[in-house]
Amino acid sequence: MEYLLHLLILITIYIMLAQSLSLIAGFAGMISLAHAGFFGIGAYTTAILSVNYHFPFLITLPVGMVICGIIAILISTIAIRTVDDYFIICTIGIQIVIFSIMNNWMSLTNGPLGISGIQPINIFGLNLSNKLPFLLLSIIFTLAIYMFLRFIIKSGFGRVLKAISEDEIYTQSIGKNVYLSKVTAFAISAMIAAIPGVLYAHYISYIDPTSFTVDESIFILSIVIIGGMRNLMGILIAAAFLVLLPEALRFIGLPNLIAANLRQIIYGIILIVVIFKSDTIGFTIVTKE
Numbered sequence: 084m085e086y087l088l089h090l091l092i093l094i095t096i097y098i099m100l101a102q103s104l105s106l107i108a109g110f111a112g113m114i115s116l117a118h119a120g121f122f123g124i125g126a127y128t129t130a131i132l133s134v135n136y137h138f139p140f141l142i143t144l145p146v147g148m149v150i151c152g153i154i155a156i157l158i159s160t161i162a163i164r165t166v167d168d169y170f171i172i173c174t175i176g177i178q179i180v181i182f183s184i185m186n187n188w189m190s191l192t193n194g195p196l197g198i199s200g201i202q203p204i205n206i207f208g209l210n211l212s213n214k215l216p217f218l219l220l221s222i223i224f225t226l227a228i229y230m231f232l233r234f235i236i237k238s239g240f241g242r243v244l245k246a247i248s249e250d251e252i253y254t255q256s257i258g259k260n261v262y263l264s265k266v267t268a269f270a271i272s273a274m275i276a277a278i279p280g281v282l283y284a285h286y287i288s289y290i291d292p293t294s295f296t297v298d299e300s301i302f303i304l305s306i307v308i309i310g311g312m313r314n315l316m317g318i319l320i321a322a323a324f325l326v327l328l329p330e331a332l333r334f335i336g337l338p339n340l341i342a343a344n345l346r347q348i349i350y351g352i353i354l355i356v357v358i359f360k361s362d363t364i365g366f367t368i369v370t371k372e
Contacts, residue, residue: 088214090330092286095221096279097322099228101306102315103275106232108304109312110241111268112248113163116300117174120181121151121273123295125280127185130198130290140204140285147277155273156266163265178297185292197291204285217286224278229315235271236313244268309357328353 100122107113128147132138138146162173185192192198203212204220211217235241243264246254255261284290302325310321332346 085214088218090326092214092218092221094323094326095218095225096283096286097303097306097326098225098319099221099279100276100303101310101318101322102225102228102232103272104303105307105312105315105318106235106244106275107268107272108307109314110236110244110248111265112251113265113269114171114304115174115269115272116171116297116304117158117177117181118272118276118303119295119297119299120178121155121276122280122283122299122303123181123185123290123292124151124154125277126284126290126295127192127198127280128277129281130201130284131191133202133285134198134200140206140281144278144281147281148274151277151280152270152274155270159266159269163262163269175297178300182292182296185295192292195292197289199289201284201288201290203288204282211285217282221282224282228275228278231275232315240264240267305354309354324357325354 100118104115104118107115125147128150129140129143132143132146133140158177162170162177165173186195188194203210204217205211206220209216211220243254243259246259247261247264251261283294306318306321306325309325310318329346329350332349335346335349
């Protein structure tokens with residue numbers, strides 16, 4: 084039961100990350116590979132504030148979101164001036180810079196040693212050290228993020244983002260501020276990514292830079308692609324599939340000497356099959372309105 088709850092918590096965390104990335108990758112047409120960086124900023128913010136200054140969760144959460152938002156605005160004012168493949172390369176650079184800061188700023192982040200001793204979440208005297216109440220809290224945040232993103236998508240701002248992804252020049256020609264809309268979407272996406280970062284830090288109680296690499300950003304993007312660039316419900320299914328698939332492969336009786344490598348090969352083959360047979364399995368990799 085504890086193992087199952089652990090997997091469910093991880094699924095909710097990746098759902099939040101993928102849904103927040105969908106706002107810019109799916110609706111605004113900006114493929115970003117820096118999302119794990121903002122995930123890490125949220126985690127490190129709460130770790131530093133809670134361990135060094137004993138700030139509670141209800142303070143570290145909004146602080147982490149604000150810090151992510153400010154950094155995202157500063158970064159996006161330059162990055163968004165690039166387009167298409169250049170923007171992707173720029174976000175990879177951003178991700179590498181964020182990782183390098185986490186890995187080398189010893190006095191702040193403790194470098195590769197990471198930060199341990201992060202206390203469980205305590206809300207008004209209610210301690211969430213057990214997995215079941217923590218899962219319930221994660222589900223609440225997941226639903227809140229889903230409803231918030233649905234509200235944005237249905238709003239005038241969401242329609243502007245869709246128009247930008249379809250035809251940026253036309254959107255600008257009808258008087259819409261494309262640059263400001265992109266910066267705003269990037270900042271909102273980064274702020275939402277801080278939420279699972281804060282939850283992850285409190286749940287694991289220890290963080291280090293290896294949890295926030297480019298590989299993690301690619302994994303988050305793969306959830307968005309498989310689930311559907313504009314399909315928030317599809318992202319939920321895809322997150323569950325990609326988190327549970329490696330765990331399911333552990334139960335296959337493989338020889339110990341080749342088990343790890345074979346699991347990776349099988350994992351890759353299944354992903355390829357899912358992408359090419361997405362219609363029959365129930366996923367979609369095409370954009371949905």
